[in-house]
Amino acid sequence: TDFGHVQAIAALCASSTAKGAQDFIEVVKQLAAETDPVAAFELYSDVFLTKDGSPRKRVLVKAVTDQDGFISADSAEAQRIEAAVNQIRAVRIAEMSEALLVLGHRLGEFYQRDKHAARGLDFNDLILKTRDLLKRRDVSDWVAYKLDGGVEHILLDEAQDTSPEQWEIIDALTEPFAQESPDRAAPPRTFFAVGDPKQSIYRFNGAAPEIFMESVRTRTAPGDRPVQLRMSFRSAQQVLDVVDHLFLDQGGMAAMFDADAHPEPSDLVRHDAARDDAGLVELWPLSPKSQAAEENDPWDTTPLDSQGEGDQRVRLAREIASTIAHWIESKEPIFDRDLKRHRPIHGGDVLILVQNRVGGLFDALIKALKDEKLPVAGADRLVLQDALVVRDLCAITRFVLLSRDCLSLAEALKSPLFGLNDDQLFALCVDRDGTLWEAVQLRAPALAAFIQTIRDDAGLAPYDFFARLLDRKGPHGLSYREALFSRLGLEAREALDAFLSVALAHQQRQAPSLQRFMQAFATDAVEIKRDKDPAGRDVRVMTVHGAKGLESPVVFLPDTTRAPRASSGGLIKAGESYILAPSSSDSTPLVDGYKAANDVEDQREYMRLLYVAMTRAESRLVICGYHHGAKDDGYAEGSWYD
Numbered sequence: 329t330d331f332g333h334v335q336a337i338a339a340l341c342a343s344s345t346a347k348g349a350q351d352f353i354e355v356v357k358q359l360a361a362e363t364d365p366v367a368a369f370e371l372y373s374d375v376f377l378t379k380d381g382s383p384r385k386r387v388l389v390k391a392v393t394d395q396d397g398f399i400s401a402d403s404a405e406a407q408r409i410e411a412a413v414n415q416i417r418a419v420r421i422a423e424m425s426e427a428l429l430v431l432g433h434r435l436g437e438f439y440q441r442d443k444h445a446a447r448g449l450d451f452n453d454l455i456l457k458t459r460d461l462l463k464r465r466d467v468s469d470w471v472a473y474k475l476d477g478g479v480e481h482i483l484l485d486e487a488q489d490t491s492p493e494q495w496e497i498i499d500a501l502t503e504p505f506a507q508e509s510p511d512r513a514a515p516p517r518t519f520f521a522v523g524d525p526k527q528s529i530y531r532f533n534g535a536a537p538e539i540f541m542e543s544v545r546t547r548t549a550p551g552d553r554p555v556q557l558r559m560s561f562r563s564a565q566q567v568l569d570v571v572d573h574l575f576l577d578q579g580g581m582a583a584m585f586d587a588d589a590h591p592e593p594s595d596l597v598r599h600d601a602a603r604d605d606a607g608l609v610e611l612w613p614l615s616p617k618s619q620a621a622e623e624n625d626p627w628d629t630t631p632l633d634s635q636g637e638g639d640q641r642v643r644l645a646r647e648i649a650s651t652i653a654h655w656i657e658s659k660e661p662i663f664d665r666d667l668k669r670h671r672p673i674h675g676g677d678v679l680i681l682v683q684n685r686v687g688g689l690f691d692a693l694i695k696a697l698k699d700e701k702l703p704v705a706g707a708d709r710l711v712l713q714d715a716l717v718v719r720d721l722c723a724i725t726r727f728v729l730l731s732r733d734c735l736s737l738a739e740a741l742k743s744p745l746f747g748l749n750d751d752q753l754f755a756l757c758v759d760r761d762g763t764l765w766e767a768v769q770l771r772a773p774a775l776a777a778f779i780q781t782i783r784d785d786a787g788l789a790p791y792d793f794f795a796r797l798l799d800r801k802g803p804h805g806l807s808y809r810e811a812l813f814s815r816l817g818l819e820a821r822e823a824l825d826a827f828l829s830v831a832l833a834h835q836q837r838q839a840p841s842l843q844r845f846m847q848a849f850a851t852d853a854v855e856i857k858r859d860k861d862p863a864g865r866d867v868r869v870m871t872v873h874g875a876k877g878l879e880s881p882v883v884f885l886p887d888t889t890r891a892p893r894a895s896s897g898g899l900i901k902a903g904e905s906y907i908l909a910p911s912s913s914d915s916t917p918l919v920d921g922y923k924a925a926n927d928v929e930d931q932r933e934y935m936r937l938l939y940v941a942m943t944r945a946e947s948r949l950v951i952c953g954y955h956h957g958a959k960d961d962g963y964a965e966g967s968w969y970d
Contacts, residue, residue, distance in 0.1 A: 329372070329405070331359070337392065337399050346389045352399070373413050375399065376406045380913040381417075383410055414916045421919060425907040428899070455493050462500035472504065479504075480517050486877075487523030487543070491534035495543060519547070526575070526584060526939045529873060531929065537585060537936070560599050562879050564607025564663075567945050568599045575939060583935045605663045605670075605947070612952035614889065614962045614969070615644035640954040641689045644886055645696035648952070652678055652867060653700040662881045663947050675703045676865040679880035681872050681941050682887040685709070689887055689954070693869050705866040709874070712830070712854040715823035717812050720744065721794060722846065727765070728786050729843055734764035741768075744811035745802045746775070778803055789840030790831040798824075826856045872941045883945035889956035889963035891970075892930040895923040931966060938968050 338356040341349035355375060362368040378384055386401055387393075393400040400406065443450065449457070462468055482501060484490065490498070498519075505517045521544070525537035544554050560568055575581045576598065601607075618638040652675070654660075659672035682690050697704040712718055723739035730736075738757070741748045748756075760767040769776040782800070785793050798809040812820055834845045868880070895909045902922045909915075909923055942949060953969045955962035963969040 333398055334359070337388075337396050340392050340395055341388065344389055344391055348387070349389055349392060352388060369412075373409050376401070376409045377413060381413065381915075417910070417914055417916050418918070420914070421907060421910055421916070424910075425899075428908050429906070455491070455497070459493055459496050459500070462497060468500070472500075475501070475504075480515075482519045484519075484521040484523075486527075487521040488525050488528040488537055488540040489530045489533070489535045490523075490540065490543075492539060493534065495539065521547075526581070526936055527876070527943075529876065529933055529937050529940055531933050556597060558597050558599055559602050561602045562665075562946055563601060563943060564603060564605060564947050565601040566607035566609055567942070567947070567949050568601055570609045570949070571939070571942050572598045574942075580935055580939070584932050584939070586932070603663070603665070607945075607947045607949075609949045610951065612647075612950065615640040615647065615952075615954040617955035617962065618643075639688075639692075641687075641692045642696070644952060644954045645689065645692035646699075648680065648693065648884055648886060648950075649696035649700040649702060652697070653702055656702070664881075665946065673882070674865045675867040677881040678867045678884070679875065679878065679882065679944060680867065680869045680884040680886065681875055681944065682869070683890060683937070684871055687887075687890070690869065693886070697867055697869070703866040705864065705868045710823060710856050712823060712826055712856060713849070715820070715827075716816055717820040717824050718827045720812070721797070721827065722849070724782065724797070725793070725842065725846055728783050729846065731765045731783070732763050737764050737768070744815040745808045747802075747804060747811070775803060786842060788842070789835045790842050790845040791828060791835055792840075793842055794828060794831055822856065826854070830854060872937050875944055876940060879944050879946055881946045882948040882950070883941070884950045884952065885941055885968070886952050886954070888951060888953040888968035891964035891967040892927070892934050895926045895930075900926040934966075941968075 335356055338353050341353050344350075352375065355371060358371055359368055362371065376384060376387060383406065384401055387406070388399055397403055398405055443453075461471055479501060482498065484498060502519050505519060523540055525540050528535055528537040528540060548554060563571075575584075618640050655673050656675065661670040662673040662677055663669070664671050680693055682693070684690075694704060713722075720740065720743035723736045723743065724745070726736040727733050727740055738753060740746065741753055741756070756767050756771055757764060765776075765779075768779065782797060785796055788796065798812075799807055801807055802811055804811070806814065809824075812824070830849065831845060834848065838844070870878075898909055899906045900909045900922055902919075907919065907922065909926075910919065912920075915923065951969070953963060956967075957964055
């Protein structure tokens with residue numbers, strides 16, 4: 329940049345009293361004094377660009393630009409600065425993306441090393457190694473020879489969720505089908521695939537509806553057409569009519585797929601129910617936005633991000649729970665497909681589906697159902713360290729290992745084993761001189777004697793310690809196991825059994841040590857997946873992904889007002905690679921294009937997720953939601969409720 333030219337324009341601005349002109353004069357003075365070229369460029373670029381990086385609509389007053397248009401919004405200089413800023417941003421994005429990919433690659437190497445040392449295989453290994461076994465020239469012929477004649481028919485279910493690597497396996501298996509010997513006396517070999525592109529919701533695993541539709545086209549013989557299944561044996565006609573109206577009449581189908589690159593799927597037909605009983609679809613008004621109190625109790629210690637009694641998610645969860653409780657109490661009739669008649673509804677007939685477990689609604693639903701004394705299956709996935717029964721066991725163990733840990737002892741005293749209430753615990757804690765354990769010994773000697781018997785077992789192996797603790801009779805005459813199940817319900821059994829299995833596995837791998845086990849358990853998150861028994865009598869609360877393949881007489885959809893977030897801060901697809909998506913103010917036009925493409929794909933899968941959610945319902949579908957966002961209507965644009 330010709331700085332002399334810039335100073336000349338600043339001199340022209342001296343005759344103007346406009347704020348923009350005076351600001352430009354000040355910028356030029358700062359540029360003249362700045363010795364750092366990077367800082368000087370950032371200062372100069374601010375003349376042409378706003379804080380979010382977009383071009384300014386006007387840079388200087390018209391009286392100045394009419395005399396010299398070098399510093400103006402549409403000048404070549406403005407375009408040059410904008411291009412330079414985009415190049416700098418592109419370099420930064422490339423550097424951050426490279427760093428993240430290098431880190432991810434290194435972590436992948438550590439994972440592969442540890443997996444190899446453990447002689448283990450994960451799910452991806454099973455797919456990739458099977459593909460390599462069928463495709464590698466040095467072994468594929470031998471494998472094909474061993475399989476030839478042994479594979480007569482291939483049936484592929486849920487074909488829309490098949491990844492490209494899995495399709496390669498199928499292609500390798502079906503290749504001999506096309507080279508059938510004319511001398512073969514057996515019936516012709518067949519390949520039968522069942523799938524619905526509208527239910528493709530596993531893009532994170534590499535599956536895509538376009539892959540499935542292209543596979544159907546390439547694998548269908550000339551003159552043949554894929555078989556369209558119009559008849560539904562699951563849902564009532566009223567449920568199907570609403571689904572068809574939304575996705576066929578209201579444009580939902582077009583929002584699922586890329587119509588330019590791939591034609592719409594062939595099943596653009598309305599569906600008929602195989603059953604003749606009546607169904608019902610309800611649309612509830614949104615749970616209104618909570619009204620925050622003007623003044624809070626100065627001694628209120630409730631966390632600022634906690635859900636209060638008036639929170640819209642809590643109110644919606646309670647309304648759902650009370651509705652279910654009323655149905656069960658009044659013996660609301662529901663059609664049983666197995667019995668082919670109506671019967672009274674029970675908890676196992678109800679399935680509540682959410683988009684994901686974050687946001688507070690999931691936990692609010694579980695709590696509301698428990699408050700109504702309804703049988704609830706709990707979370708379909710549970711991090712073991714977050715389970716209440718496990719947290720209670722860990723609290724008392726931490727105290728056993730370190731008697732000065734007053735917080736852990738307080739948590740243990742509040743647990744079902746001891747059952748102290750707030751007043752009793754306060755009486756032990758207040759006005760004490762030493763640790764809480766010393767106060768318990770002084771003020772509650774009987775309780776201290778019982779706790780000491782637990783401390784005496786600290787030298788046992790982890791599993792033995794917990795097994796003896798669970799069978800020990802507490803101050804109230806119940807064993808710890810009985811006390812836990814009495815307060816937390818039988819749903820705690822699964823988490824407890826998993827925790828004991830982890831403890832047993834730990835002491836089988838190395839020298840038993842309670843201290844070492846607690847240290848390892850605290851740093852290694854263990855997640856358990858609960859199998860939801862459809863024949864049970866518990867209300868199920870699940871994510872839509874977790875409910876894929878399931879069905880229920882009654883389905884609630886309460887998480888309908890949120891829409892997918894715009895891409896920012898994570899890895900996104902960029903051609904054949906991935907980049908770190910920056911914020912809008914740090915992005916470039918090229919990256920904005922990649923972000924927009926990813927957002928479109930997210931929205932398409934979001935609509936397919938709605939289709940899956942709605943078609944889980946057999947007889948009754950309840951669509952509801954809570955006020956979300958700052959808009960008066962209470963739902964995001966493009967959300968399910970919209």
